[in-house]
Amino acid sequence: MGRYVIRRLLQMIPVFFGATLLIFLMVNVMGDPIAGLCGDRQCDPATAAQLEKEFGLDKPLWQQYLTYMGNVFTGDFGTAFNGQPVTELMASAFPVTIRLTIVAIFFEILIGISLGVVTGLKRGRPVDTTVLLLTLVVLSVPTFVTGLLIQLLLGVKWGWIKPAVSPEAPFSELIVPGLVLASVSLAYVTRLTRTSIAENKRADYVRTAVAKGLPRRRVISRHLLRNSLIPVVTFIGADIGALMGGAIVTERIFNIHGVGYQLYQGIVRQNTQTVVGFVTILVLIFLLANLLVDLLYAVLDPRIRYA
Amino acid sequence: MSIIDKTAAVPAPRGGDHTGPLLEVRDLHVEFHTRDGVAKAVNGVNYSVNAGETLAVLGESGSGKSVTAQAIMGILDMPPGKIPQGEILFRGEDMLKMSEEERRKIRGRKIAMIFQDALSSLNPVLTVGYQLGEMFRVHHGMSKKDAKVKAIELMDKVKIPAAKARVSDYPHQFSGGMRQRIMIAMALALEPDLIIADEPTTALDVTVQAQVMDLLAELQQEYNMGLILITHDLGVVADVADKIAVMYAGRIVEQAPVHELYKRPAHPYTRGLLDSIPRLDQKGQELYAIKGLPPNLLKVPTGCAFNPRCPKADDLCRTEIPALVPVTEQNGADLPGRKSACHFWKETIHG
Structure with missing residues (x-):
């Protein structure tokens, strides 16, 4: 197990450098890093040259990349459009998004897996068909439609929730946005669990477990579920990364000042340093989430641990 | 230990x-x-x-x-x-x-x-x-x-x-x-x-x-x-x-104490199974195989299910399902524990 962890950690290093290099190239080579610095107008050549010199953009590319990496490792992500250091933005944005993600993942696990288990065990029955149809609806409606609709109904018409989340964004205000954010993944998790359960239900080892005289509950929880959850865990783990970065739509709708909101601001105001900084951190989160998945995978399936 | x-x-x-x-x-x-x-x-x-x-x-x-x-x-x-x-x-x-x-x-x-x-x-x-x-x-x-x-x-x-x-x-x-x-x-x-x-x-x-x-x-x-x-x-x-039950198409076709079954099978299917074991004293001869395939359980043949593959089958076998009946010696003496579901068990066991 120890060697497996070390191997996985070592594999992360080239991926991290590769991903950051791509971000760096996309912004510095394909885009114009100083485009947004003079407000809405084009910078005049003299100012542009001065800015380039100031930011070291006149140096060779490899030197620029080294400077960028050096800054990343010392925690210097530059300043945002309003003069605040990007790290300060991160400090306020990430806790909010992490809370939102926790709520979303919680719903995915709780509702998604429970529905999946129920439908998988009762395949072909009315419960199964109904849930399957519902997941199809959820999957086919884009998040911004569900989000706006729920905001309109629950927030504006019926007044059950506040339509906009306060800047502090406590857990209690994030329940509905979390559900909206989770909705699509939740439907996926349901379907994934259902298929997995229905397939493993016929497995020989489940038959053995029944033949051993174990109560039905134990057969399902210890024998069937453990094996069926392996693909689901993979999906949920990868989804942590996706939810952290992909909450732009949901955060916009409910006015949550999280990562998605800051990224959006960075893009709209053409502030490269905000975007690059946040994306770099998101890459790290993605990598960590994937590591977590692989480790969980090994915990769940000993055949991988010893391979 | x-x-x-x-x-x-x-x-x-x-x-x-x-x-x-x-x-x-x-x-x-x-x-x-x-x-x-x-x-x-x-x-x-x-x-x-x-x-x-x-x-x-x-x-x-x-x-x-x-x-x-x-x-x-x-x-x-x-x-x-x-x-x-x-x-x-x-x-x-x-x-x-x-x-x-x-x-x-x-x-x-x-x-x-x-x-x-x-x-x-x-x-x-x-x-x-x-x-x-x-x-x-x-x-x-x-x-x-x-x-x-x-x-x-x-x-x-x-x-x-x-x-x-x-x-x-x-x-x-x-x-x-x-x-x-x-x-x-x-x-x-x-x-x-x-x-x-x-x-x-x-x-x-x-x-x-x-x-x-x-x-x-x-x-x-x-x-x-x-x-x-x-x-x-x-x-x-x-x-x-100790004893054997031979099954075919969802029925027991023969029941017997183990050694008697090997010595004298009382059903053509059992005989076919025994004949298809390779034997050292029959080296060089072609190995016997029961012809045909096991029946489709959705459409079991009428009469004895084994009749399409049976060398002894006649019209009776195609119409009437044979019951599992006790098998006796030629002189009518009991053979304890032996039963066969074949219309022609007498011919099969006694020659």
Whole structure:
């Protein structure tokens, strides 16, 4: 197990450098890093040259990349459009998004897996068909439609929730946005669990477990579920990364000042340093989430641990 | 070693006042309702097993031997499976009339089952120690620690080397023979009265087959258990079984004490099976094979199900289903325990 962890950690290093290099190239080579610095107008050549010199953009590319990496490792992500250091933005944005993600993942696990288990065990029955149809609806409606609709109904018409989340964004205000954010993944998790359960239900080892005289509950929880959850865990783990970065739509709708909101601001105001900084951190989160998945995978399936 | 010394005396028959056979299957029918129609997998099977006795159930794939066993265990998939009629008496009580909870308590504790493919039949993500210990934890409410000690004892009992070191290993870390030993250990855990072994050696190579069968026979004797051995391997049967039931298309076509069946089969199907064993004294000759294929259970032939493949079949066989009747000597003397379901059993057994 120890060697497996070390191997996985070592594999992360080239991926991290590769991903950051791509971000760096996309912004510095394909885009114009100083485009947004003079407000809405084009910078005049003299100012542009001065800015380039100031930011070291006149140096060779490899030197620029080294400077960028050096800054990343010392925690210097530059300043945002309003003069605040990007790290300060991160400090306020990430806790909010992490809370939102926790709520979303919680719903995915709780509702998604429970529905999946129920439908998988009762395949072909009315419960199964109904849930399957519902997941199809959820999957086919884009998040911004569900989000706006729920905001309109629950927030504006019926007044059950506040339509906009306060800047502090406590857990209690994030329940509905979390559900909206989770909705699509939740439907996926349901379907994934259902298929997995229905397939493993016929497995020989489940038959053995029944033949051993174990109560039905134990057969399902210890024998069937453990094996069926392996693909689901993979999906949920990868989804942590996706939810952290992909909450732009949901955060916009409910006015949550999280990562998605800051990224959006960075893009709209053409502030490269905000975007690059946040994306770099998101890459790290993605990598960590994937590591977590692989480790969980090994915990769940000993055949991988010893391979 | 010491474990065997302790139980050297033959245990007294367990289970108290019931005197009849340990298990009796009466007129059991099992059918599967599929999209293409009703597949009649078992059509009126009768057999019984006593304590300490071994019944071998012989037959091709699809003859209903495994389905009968699964019906006894209560692990049939229902639906699509259905038991329209019949009785399965365990110590005189009909298990088909019991509640699911009562049946669950019999499973594993009184009747245990050994499956064919030990790799897929053991849970890949749980240690063998956990899977063995589960029997004690669930049925006897033992603690995790005590159950582990018991698991090691069991693994010793089925002669797995270094049991203590291997109790925390996973099924895929064992060889095929060792895995089957673990299956046997699991079935033996609570010293059941009856063990059903569904082709326990089919997935193993020949040398390991013999070891596993010996082990099974030894343990059966030690605990005075009844054993139903399901197989299609006539070689395995000869050494261990007391009596044989030959199944074809969901019916028992012949029943006999083991050695008499080999000497004088009373059904053309049994004769065909015996003739298709390679023999040293017939070297160079072409090996006999029963022509044709096993019948489609959705469309069993009318009359005797074996008639399209039978060398002796005539019009009677195509119209009338032969009953399983007692077989006698030529002079009418009884042959205890022998029965045949062939219109021409006399010709078959006496020449």
